[in-house]
Amino acid sequence: MMLGRAMDYQELDDLFNELWPIPRSITGPGITQSLKILQRHIPFEIKAVASGTKVFDWVVPPEWQLNSATLYTADGEKILSTEDSNIHILNFSEPYSATISYEELEPHLYTNKTFPETVPYVTSYYQRRWGFCLSEAQKARLDKTKKYRVEIDTKIYPGNLRYGDLTLKGKSEKTVLLTSYLCHPSLANNELSGPLALVALYKELSKQKNRYYTYRFLVVPETIGSITFLANTEKSELDKICAGIVLTCLGGPAKKVTFKHSRRHWVGEPSEIDELVESLCMHDSECFEQRPFEPTSGSDERQFCSPTINLPVIQAARTPYGQYDEYHSSLDNKSFMRISAVLDSISKLCMFIRVFELNRANLLPMLAGGEPMLGKRGLYPTINSAQTKRMSSDKIVDGREQLNILLNVISLIDGKRTVKEIVEFLEISYDDILSTLEPLLEQNLVRV
Amino acid sequence: MMLGRAMDYQELDDLFNELWPIPRSITGPGITQSLKILQRHIPFEIKAVASGTKVFDWVVPPEWQLNSATLYTADGEKILSTEDSNIHILNFSEPYSATISYEELEPHLYTNKTFPETVPYVTSYYQRRWGFCLSEAQKARLDKTKKYRVEIDTKIYPGNLRYGDLTLKGKSEKTVLLTSYLCHPSLANNELSGPLALVALYKELSKQKNRYYTYRFLVVPETIGSITFLANTEKSELDKICAGIVLTCLGGPAKKVTFKHSRRHWVGEPSEIDELVESLCMHDSECFEQRPFEPTSGSDERQFCSPTINLPVIQAARTPYGQYDEYHSSLDNKSFMRISAVLDSISKLCMFIRVFELNRANLLPMLAGGEPMLGKRGLYPTINSAQTKRMSSDKIVDGREQLNILLNVISLIDGKRTVKEIVEFLEISYDDILSTLEPLLEQNLVRV
């Protein structure tokens, strides 16, 4: 397979390092700057929707700008600051500046009691609050009898929500949506692994000729971004989306790529991509596994799969949210997320997309009538006896089993079944079918 | 639930006592009088079809009038009489008056050897016979050397078969047939429990506003009455019947209401009412159970479900024929059948009919686009961290599970599925779905 090699380790690592320190949120200069960096790799349009715009049941929020946020003792000694880590600020915190008692401060301190040594990542987008995030240890060291100076220099102001959107044309208008989100500040697996993989997929697919599907690349702030995209996009454009993948958490320690099915799979409605995921996870279970759809947690697939949108959009992950303790904390960093794991995810996703392309239609036979005469093509014994039936003599070395596979596959290429259907019927792997089909496709004995 | 309270214990008991002593058969003054009593509660039309009329493969029988029937010793001592119980007469017995030997009498005495202490209820509608029904003990006491005087004063004469028929209109012409039979004389569970329940259902349904379905109330003599109704009713009227219930044996000691499926269920043809019965018995197994259709025994559903009629008519019972020894005997009286059990059956049937009404169409969502913003409705945490995902803080007390149910139900209300489908998909009970749906229906977030 040629796929999955368009970006190497170094390129991905450089991109990671460039994106990591930016103080992102769902709106504001952080995400704008991040989108511009990605735009160098995926030349998407950066679309803007004004704060206050109604998007379905939601409203586009104002922009949020973080200048700095620091907690001092009353004596001016720095306790913690966004200079150390930009998850120390409650994301979307309103500005605040005052010297207050511990009692007044305490309700604004966010920790994670379950994992006391980590700084949690906490957001409050739609309810005005101010606050700091810190570890339980940091909090325990605060003297409850003292006063503290809070300096939160943020700005909340009308502006725009921005997202990146690019369409890579194929032969068909039928569109595969490939998307990730961009809104968390310095978090690795549950943020940067997704856009990194998306960039690599774009580079792979844009190189390929004869793409059947059109591919749409989308980078949005999570939840409100996908809702805004859905409200801001013509229905006729959305209707072209025949499949989609939300990329998230693709760099963790797990070995397999794990797909969360779309809502269509959950409710038993047809969906090519879900059906292929089922099959792939059955026939290449060492590389892929699946999870059911659920509307109660997840990422942007919750919006793409809301009941009146109901697109066949799955989610691809490696070590997803809820399966690792480092989730939404200071420990979700490059010690946890490995570039090599992201590379492996990219390779597996490219293989999946290739099979999805090939599986788009029934395989068509190019010979009509009875069986093809395999003898004249050197594929069948020219002498016929009870013994040749058993022993595959006559130069068909070890060929009886191979001949049987070939006869079975030829008997199934009748214009009525796909790659997936033949794989499942014969209970072979996708690798087996690809290696059997390839010569037949090249010799034009079969077409898709 | 408001349903099932339209008649109280006393009203049902009074009606029972009024109907009990009347000497009914499939035709004649007994059934005519009984229909007139019921007509005070269900204001149906009493329809009459003349004796001798061909009804499909059958012929409407003459009327049968019982004046009195008594067996005397030759000395004039009364042995048994319809004055004691009107099941002492072979139902539809021809008149007979003579003094005869025991040998002559014996073939005309009907007992039940399996339950020797009971007087059996025996009929001979289509073959002219005369006879008495009595217990084995009574028979054993007869002196075989003596003569006996038989005085059977009955009258068989051309007249009419009569039945009661009322249509209670709903928004739709689609009709639910609710029917019971009226022909047995003094029998309780296997006779009066059915019309009693039918009266209560009529009172309930006639009070309700916004009935979707039209309900047709039918009281007939068993078998020949339903055949006559089918032959005597326009096909266009029968075609409106989308479901039906034959009410029988609803006052016995069993705890559950048991539904006998229609023939459509037996042969695998679609039938909304059968499918709902399946589901209800699965999800509220403490209250309901089901039996398969069989053409070899039963009540009027045998006619409604004959192969060329094939209506989706089920049968509802509590302790049905064949499951109790008192069946068709003098012991099927108010000691066996309890008014309180009939009341409980009525309540369960009202609940079933309510679910049937609600299940008539897919639930329609009234909000479009992505997920509704539950946060602004106080249904979702406004602060988001790994902890709120697990612990439902932020005032959602014990709400994570409840929130998950709500998110699941909202995700399934897409205009493509019914109450039943959502119950089955989420494996919750009908009570659960009703309590979740009720506020959504009231706030007009959902419609049927």
Add this chain to the structure above:
Amino acid sequence: MMLGRAMDYQELDDLFNELWPIPRSITGPGITQSLKILQRHIPFEIKAVASGTKVFDWVVPPEWQLNSATLYTADGEKILSTEDSNIHILNFSEPYSATISYEELEPHLYTNKTFPETVPYVTSYYQRRWGFCLSEAQKARLDKTKKYRVEIDTKIYPGNLRYGDLTLKGKSEKTVLLTSYLCHPSLANNELSGPLALVALYKELSKQKNRYYTYRFLVVPETIGSITFLANTEKSELDKICAGIVLTCLGGPAKKVTFKHSRRHWVGEPSEIDELVESLCMHDSECFEQRPFEPTSGSDERQFCSPTINLPVIQAARTPYGQYDEYHSSLDNKSFMRISAVLDSISKLCMFIRVFELNRANLLPMLAGGEPMLGKRGLYPTINSAQTKRMSSDKIVDGREQLNILLNVISLIDGKRTVKEIVEFLEISYDDILSTLEPLLEQNLVRV
């Protein structure tokens, strides 16, 4: 059943003996002479297609004529000859005449090392070779130091491939193809049993009146004959074929007839004959069994079931190829194949064809309305009590079970189901349903 008796043991035995010694191949005087003998029994047209004609991916071969083939010592002593058995010659051997060393001779000697005492039957139709077939014992006796004289007097010349083809009209144009092959020389089970059975089926079916289906009888040389038939027959004629049976190996020691399903069954496409085979093997498992389709071995069904032809043609056998050591050897003779076994196969196939005819459409009820009044027909108790329900008194001797079967069957005859569907629904045998249906069909209460 009247079927299966149109030919007796003697007639079949005589026909066998007449066909046995003819030196057949896929073309040439041997098969021409054999077809003419069969033509006396099945008056088919003998069709001829010229050598060199392209038939799909194949080419019609020249004719092959065997005059004689003998292996001598250099001294002129006869070692083996087609005078002893015409399988001693490699079938389709080119002519050859020379005195050669053992080293030169050896590559042209065909034996079967697995079964050394048998003379194998070997062919080389499409690759020019010469050779003899002999047992290992015969070969071992040859002196490796001596010379040998080969006299193979055969002729390969342009001519025709011939086959027999007859259409026996029924009410419908829908056609059942009944076919066997004719190309092997003196082999019994895997050659003559097929045409023998085909002749008997023709005699049976041509006697019957009111045949619904048209039957087409076809005798071809194996593989190339069926390919030539398919290429040489109008598509509109092939489209009429709604079912077919390839007859092969019908005289071995096995007890059951075994059906190999068609490709349609393999790939899950509808096929009446395959579905009936499934059902018959389930419900009369003592007489019939089934094998899956496979494209990797078999007879002419491989061509009828090639992916772009895809006819619902099954194969019927008794002890098929691959299941007996005598296959394609001198031991496949009348000691292995018994005329009595062929007769039994014929009888079972006639029963199968009769059921296939009856199963062509839904059974139609001739009475409408509610239940038929069985009482007036003597089929139901005229007195009704709890006891008659249990005990079937009133002259219905042992009739309750029989009455239940009758009530069940009547309830299922609704114009919507076939014999097969009723058998499967009630889990009774085909014999049961036929004995229940026969009186109803005769009295015109039911029609097909």
